[in-house]
Amino acid sequence: xxxxxxxxxxxxxxxxxxxxTVQSILDSDYPDLRLMLVDxxxxxxxVTRVRHRFPKVxxxxxxxxxxxxGRYPLANRxxxxxxxxxxxxxxFLADNDIVMDRNCLREMADAMDALPDCAxxxxxxxxxxxxxxxxxxxxxxHYACATISRHRGASASEVPETPKPSLGCGIQLxxxxxxxxxxxxxxxxxxxxxxxxEFHQRMNMSGYRVFNxxxxxxxxxxxxxxxxxxxxxxxxxxxxxxxxxxxxxLLAAPALWLYDLMLFxxxxxxxxxxxxxxxxxxxxxxxxxxxxxxxRIQKRRTVADRSLMTCGPIYVAEHLMxxxxxxLGMRMINGAFRGYWxxxxxxx
Numbered sequence: 001x002x003x004x005x006x007x008x009x010x011x012x013x014x015x016x017x018x019x020x021t022v023q024s025i026l027d028s029d030y031p032d033l034r035l036m037l038v039d040x041x042x043x044x045x046x047v048t049r050v051r052h053r054f055p056k057v058x059x060x061x062x063x064x065x066x067x068x069x070g071r072y073p074l075a076n077r078x079x080x081x082x083x084x085x086x087x088x089x090x091x092f093l094a095d096n097d098i099v100m101d102r103n104c105l106r107e108m109a110d111a112m113d114a115l116p117d118c119a120x121x122x123x124x125x126x127x128x129x130x131x132x133x134x135x136x137x138x139x140x141x142h143y144a145c146a147t148i149s150r151h152r153g154a155s156a157s158e159v160p161e162t163p164k165p166s167l168g169c170g171i172q173l174x175x176x177x178x179x180x181x182x183x184x185x186x187x188x189x190x191x192x193x194x195x196x197x198e199f200h201q202r203m204n205m206s207g208y209r210v211f212n213x214x215x216x217x218x219x220x221x222x223x224x225x226x227x228x229x230x231x232x233x234x235x236x237x238x239x240x241x242x243x244x245x246x247x248x249x250l251l252a253a254p255a256l257w258l259y260d261l262m263l264f265x266x267x268x269x270x271x272x273x274x275x276x277x278x279x280x281x282x283x284x285x286x287x288x289x290x291x292x293x294x295x296r297i298q299k300r301r302t303v304a305d306r307s308l309m310t311c312g313p314i315y316v317a318e319h320l321m322x323x324x325x326x327x328l329g330m331r332m333i334n335g336a337f338r339g340y341w342x343x344x345x346x347x348x
């Protein structure tokens with residue numbers, strides 16, 4: 001008998017896609033689903049539509065809309081609410097604009113049972129406009145605290161469907177008991193970078209494992225967004241000081257500073273200096289709390305950083321690399337990072 005799964009859709013103003021998302025979940029071939037909508041005080045009629053068309057969906061309302069400085073979503077607060085409200089061990093957290101393959105949940109549930117120490121499974125995310133194009137297929141952590149996304153934009157038919165270790169994806173099937181054991185998701189991270197990766201990294205550090213399951217497929221709208229400076233700066237600083245062992249911080253410091261310098265000049269070029277300053281000020285204002293959280297996180301560590309990070313081409317969206325000098329600079333920096341990783345990786 002299949003173990004029941006709570007599917008929790010995280011929603012804010014999702015009227016354009018939400019009904020299609022709910023229907024695709026209800027069309028799943030998984031035999032025991034409990035569907036819940038956790039709404040972050042939407043101002044559109046998305047909740048009303050779901051309540052009218054799908055009366056059996058459980059609606060959970062946040063008490064207030066959760067934003068950093070009134071602009072950046074604090075989705076982990078909504079995700080944690082979903083974990084607290086769920087009454088099953090397995091919980092699937094879903095965005096409000098995806099469409100799922102019928103076998104998606106079954107593929108992830110089977111992988112959860114089969115893979116050693118597996119606590120989280122993420123699906124292969126394809127674009128809705130081009131269903132063979134990979135939007136996200138699992139990511140790796142660059143030791144300079146950046147994302148390596150090796151298959152972004154590739155054809156799904158050319159990439160194997162072998163499960164692989166991963167981190168960073170808000171759409172995920174997780175073991176609720178293990179998630180609560182490590183403290184749930186950090187509610188200080190804003191959406192955009194690292195808000196899900198910090199949770200996965202803590203899972204990995206604790207000896208549990210996160211896997212990407214390419215045979216489980218969801219479809220997501222293509223989005224061309226500007227550079228999200230606050231999550232890239234604020235979350236990255238939080239992540240480094242939360243997750244990196246002291247030895248890693250010391251050895252990786254030149255690369256971390258080089259990346260930060262590159263990020264600073266990139267944001268100046270893109271008009272994001274104000275957001276950079278806001279993020280750095282927020283980090284230093286909360287540094288004492290961050291160090292308390294760090295001690296708690298590091299106390300649970302059972303896995304060394306060398307097993308949790310690597311080196312490779314840092315992912316930057318193509319539309320942001322709109323000048324030949326930026327592309328050349330990125331290639332040079334990636335080369336420098338590769339050389340330095342060869343020197344330090346054996347000591348991390």
